[in-house]
Amino acid sequence: MGVMQERYRSIVDVHVILYQDGQILLLERRATGYADGKLHLPSGHLEEGEPLHAGAAREAREEVGVALDPGHLTLAAVVHHRQREDLARVGMFFVATRWSGQPHVAEPHKAGKLVWADPSLLPSNTIDYPAAGIRAWLNNAGYVPHGW
Template sequence: MLQSRDGVPLDYVRQLNALALRPDLAVLVTAYPGILEDRLRARGAHYRFEHDGSSRVEAGMYDDLADVLAEDGFPIWRVDTGDDAWPDPAVPAPGPGYADDLYCLPSGHLELGETIVDCAVREAREEVGVAIDPTDLRPATVVHYLSPEGRPRLGVFFATDRWHGEPYNAEPAKCGGLAWPRVDELLDNTVPYTAAGVELYRSGVSIGLHGWPELVGATA
């Protein structure tokens, strides 16, 4: 969050942290901005960004950070210190994850130094426990996506009909279960971005847009 205040791009921060050990749980401690302002005035500033009115900005940034971490697959526990009752640390209390109660294809972000093909192979292994030969992957489509929060993303979809191993839920802490719907009968609670990519693939469209204010179809 401090890097954001200094104007450091999010992608650069992700690259810096790509080789770091992933925590089992990310804990975000926050409170209503008005409560934070009262505490700030009572104790005084501790660093250069703290001043009257800064708490609302920081609380919003922490909310954005929680969304980014959830999208990156980190389990989040948001602790509201404005509440009188603190959560019992002995009881697991994970916060909302990315796309809770929605279905999505095995997917994820590129790691530092990784190709998109390597990423697809790794994510399939990590999320559904199968091994895919990179030469068995074929390009399906590309989606240029704009999230509701205004963050653009380029999603590269692959298809294959060959893999080794029986698919299973390899990340039960992050995923509630697997389903095998037909590509022309996706479940209603499919991530919209995923559904858009599948529909482009079915239609033979190699690149498309999703989530932008003015959708202009593109083919290649």
Template sequence: MVDRHLIDAHVLLVDGDRLLLSQRGGTDEFAGRWHLPAGKLEAGESITVAAAREANEEIGVVIDPSDLRVVHVAHVTGSGQEARLGLFLHASRWSGEPSNREPQKCFAVTWFPLNEMPSNMIEYAALGVRAFLDGAVVSFSEHGW
């Protein structure tokens, strides 16, 4: 195992009683499974800026980083080749209509009723969704960015 941890930012985009999920593309063990719009932090980037950037790159929506609230933090192994720290952020506002902007990485982008999440979600993403649905409140701050 590599001697580092990845940091992922996951975006929970909720419209009324629906949550937006993306279906992973590719050929690995996660292909065809549902996940949240997400991605890894880049050098010099804060969590909220990374989440807003990933949402724009993957699904074409614009989110002001100040409209993101952390609802869950998960430190996991077994979800890829490296251990990771995942931060799940709920977007209170955004602009634009979500669409699949990365068809080479994603099979579909679909709204799901909050009470009917797909059974084939990636377990790691399901943790953050479950925490959000259970009303999780997480204290979080950024300093020095």
């Protein structure tokens, strides 16, 4: 009897596009060791036993201090991101047009300032991975591979 090979598993990321008055909210990464000084959406890893939309709402609360009803989130795009040869991630991008609370840097040890930006004219220091998800949303692409 042969050795059973473990099934492939990928990291699942949830990203939140907070969209208001034609602009989206980006955070400047700081002191994380990954893409510090660059802009990213509120995002993070899905946790065990957590539905995608609940994970997205949790990340928005943790990172920018807003309360979202997961039922009001719309799946905007899926990005299969190849971070490096031996690591891929599946990014689920959700759009929120309603929330309560004023966005602020809720994790100052991980983020610098907040930036409202026109999604069709992203700042040049926006990380490529979330930029791919934002472009997919704007173009109604649904799914895009990134880095393959």
